[in-house]
Amino acid sequence: MQFYREFDWAYGRCDQVSPLIQRVICNNPSPFTYVGTGTYIVGRAEAGARVAVIDPGPHDDAHFEALLNALDGRTVSHILITHTHLDHSPLSTRLSQACGNAPIWSAPLPARTDASAEGQDDSFTPDALLSDGDLIEGDGWTLEVMETPGHASNHLAFALKEENALFSGDHIMGWSTTIVAPPDGDMADYMDSLDKVMARGFDILWPTHGPAITEVAPFLQAYKDHRIERENQVLAQLEAGHSTIAEMVPVLYAAVDQRLWPAASLSVLSHLMKLTKDGRVIAAPAPELSARWTLA
Structure with missing residues (x-):
């Protein structure tokens, strides 16, 4: 497979990566997170705009401060979690409290014990639950919830309608294949979810770890072929x-x-x-x- 591994980034820097998307990367590199967790801010980069934050990341003071600096003057209407592994969701409560108790949205916590290398955020408590097809709206942006179990049983992806883009979490990553670890991870579910994403014809994918995937259709086909191989x-x-x-x-x-x-x-x-x-x-x-x- 031809992976996506090269991109312009720096820890704590807020990068405008598309008209409606900004990204801040946490300094938590590992063999499972690549250079670290990429937190996305969805919405207009102007004072007073209502924005969503996707995957605040792990407990990390520097990343927390970087997110607050990036959000300066804007209102966080939604904190969205792709899944509740320790590199994605733990900072959500602290960020919510700092942003006027912004509501935290996710799928329900997994019913099965997690055995993945990332570990499960057992203390996580969402304010509201999401399910397939739900729509989340802000100033000039619309996100559609896609249930994509496989890497985790409660994994969600978020489709940004205005840019035909998908925030793919850990379900699809450009820098590496995705770990599917039982009992919470399920390969049959993963393959079904992969087919679901492939059928949508997205122009670009934004994984939580690593750069964007821009040649979506051939990359997803290679991703599927790799699993079959x-x-x-x-x-x-x-x-x-x-x-x-x-x-x-x-x-x-x-x-x-x-x-x-x-x-x-x-x-x-x-x-x-x-x-x-x-x-x-x-x-x-x-x-x-x-x-x-x-x-x-």
Whole structure:
């Protein structure tokens, strides 16, 4: 895949990246967040305008101050959360309090225990819940809610109608493929959500981590093809006699930073769980990390 990794950015700087979008990046780089969490401000860059903030990010004093500086003179009407991992939602309450108790909107908290590398924000409490097709409006902007489970069961994306753009959270990232980690992450859900985004024909995607994706259709097709290829690689590993995830990961992810192998193991598990649902693979004694897997 040809990834999007090069872009002009600096920590704490507010960049006008489109007529209706500004971005401020938090200094929380990691193998899972790339250069850090990109918080988006949606709306006009003028005093008095009503704007939305998407994914305030982690608890970070410098990022909090940078957001307040970027919002100077504007009213935050909505704080929107793509999902409740620790690099996306924790700063929302503090930001709300600093912005006149601006309401925080998200999907319901996950019902399943999260096992992802990012961790779950268990203290998160939204003021209002969102569901597929909901519309959120401000001064000159309209966001449509898209439910996109897969990376997380409560993952949302937000479509900016005026620019035919999608804030894709972690569902689609330009710098890397997305981690799908059971039990909260689900590969079958992820693939369905990917098809849902592909069908919309967006002109540009704004992930929470990394630069915008501008060649949307071919990138999404490559994203989907990668998942299908990985699924076929997992089946090939089973055909070769590798029956455990521990045997598969060093082969499938030989070129990947070994710090990511635990997350990769969960991704392989997600593929195997999907294949089990499809009736192509059998797990013994149950579909879990330590299971032994065979072709059905």
